[in-house]
Amino acid sequence: MKNTQTIADLLQNVNTSYLTDAEKYEAIARAERAEYIVAGFSSAVQAVKKAVLKLKTTFVSSSAQHA
DSSP: OOOOOOHHHHHHTSOOTTSOHHHHHHHHHHHHHHHHHHHHHHHHHHHHHHHHHHHHHHHHHHHHHTO
């Protein structure tokens, strides 16, 4: 099982005493935005892979029937 934490959770453990509260919240917001974008790309890639596998299965099975 993966033990994963969000970037925002990891940033909570970082010494941010040199940052203002606004800078800290901005860093967390940027991290969450980046995670959201990466999750979107990952989801899109998985959808494309699933579609390609479905097409491949369709073409392979149909050509095998005609052989």
